[in-house]
Amino acid sequence: MKIVELLENDPGLKAGERYAGILGASPSKGARSPLLWNAAFQDFGRPERMVPMDVLPEKLGQVLETLAGDTDFIGGAVTMPYKESIAAWLGSHRLSPQALKIGAVNCLYRNDAGELCGTNTDGEAALADIKASIPDLRGVDTLLIGPGGAGKAVAAFLADAGASLTIVSRSPETAKDFCSGIGAKSATNADIGALIPASSLIVNCTPVGFANGVASESPIAAADLDQVRPGSLVFDIIYDPLKTPLLTMAEKNGLEIKNGLTMNLLQAVLGFSKATRIADLDRISASMKKAAG
Template sequence: VDTSLIENQIVLGHLDKYAAIIGLNPSNGARSPKLWNAAFVEYGLNCSMLSLDVTSDNIVNLLDELSLDVNFIGGAIAVPYKEVVAKWLDTNITLEAKNIGAVNCLYRNENGELEGTNTDGEAALRSYESEFGSVSGKTVMILGTGGAAKAVSAYFLTGVGERGKVIIVGRSGHGKAFAEYIKADWVEWSKISDNLANVDL
């Protein structure tokens, strides 16, 4: 990979494979490398997760380089590039991540191509279902329309299935447009109490 595209210093020569957290400045305190690198050591892999600080001018060029580097296995996408990476991936993206419009995880698919997903919503859904059971057929109310709320909404919509419903509560026209896009119901904050009686969670 062309290290001139990266703002911080990295060393690649000794590694068989590498992963990365890619963002504006993940080298300034990102926790992902500690977690991933502990796992690589535990399993005896000559692999490391690196922090790659990249400017908005260089992000697309860096992604192009990484996609061609067979030693790059994937990694995490940090702010502010989750939406940029989703657009760059084009069709190599999970349905949920496409609905959210943002990617936080890259991996190599069975064809060796980089593919993206969004694990924020998946983690929320799995965590809920492991504790409380399936959401299939339920009516779920999501408060807010920020990035995390969008991810949770998209995954819970898949979880509730055709017999269930997701209601997104918010104030913004942007949030309403998102609800319509993923085929969720929309409720204004001022109307929230009118809709609580039929909500399961």
């Protein structure tokens, strides 16, 4: 079966066309990666292009099998909600050390043997953006909400940077082993109010506030956000909208805010380099920044 027959959208692929893809529930509805990757493909004179791939959960395995066997597919990106399930499908032998530790992938590429493999650039990208505001994270009290695929990546890199990390999840028992593995504390949503006053860095890795999700809500109640200490940074990995309800409230409270736009650009630069084996990160970044406007 051809890949176009398995998708919920029409990627417009032609027979024999080399391509990259972004896999998710509905990346055709606003994912920025095709814009960024295609600008870089054009700048480097490459024939490939990236297309969005809307995949139903029950078809994910078949889609991956088809892509793995399609030599025209060079790799690409993974978005919600498949970062963890695709990592599990690939298996430990086809994951980078970072992705194996995190248990999630956001980037697909071919190894020297032509096998489809996965790595994770989310955490590295988020850490770089956060460190632009907080250069030294050692001992910084950090509250991260949502240990999903992206959340685990961000958490792992924050822990490696020395942050004093507490991870809030709806099901802490599920995240317990991961938290223990990176030296983080585990908490529930009910604990947020008590944890907020001591936190200098707050990171939202849930989809709450996302334009195509629960855009009108915030993962932190206004009353709790009022308790955040002055000078703290609130970082939301969502970039659509640029200001989620969480960031809007935080800004009104005089807190420093950052959305996921820079993180998204940096992870795309790293992912493009991995899939194409082009090492010139500065040129890739310049191409993508120009396209992003």
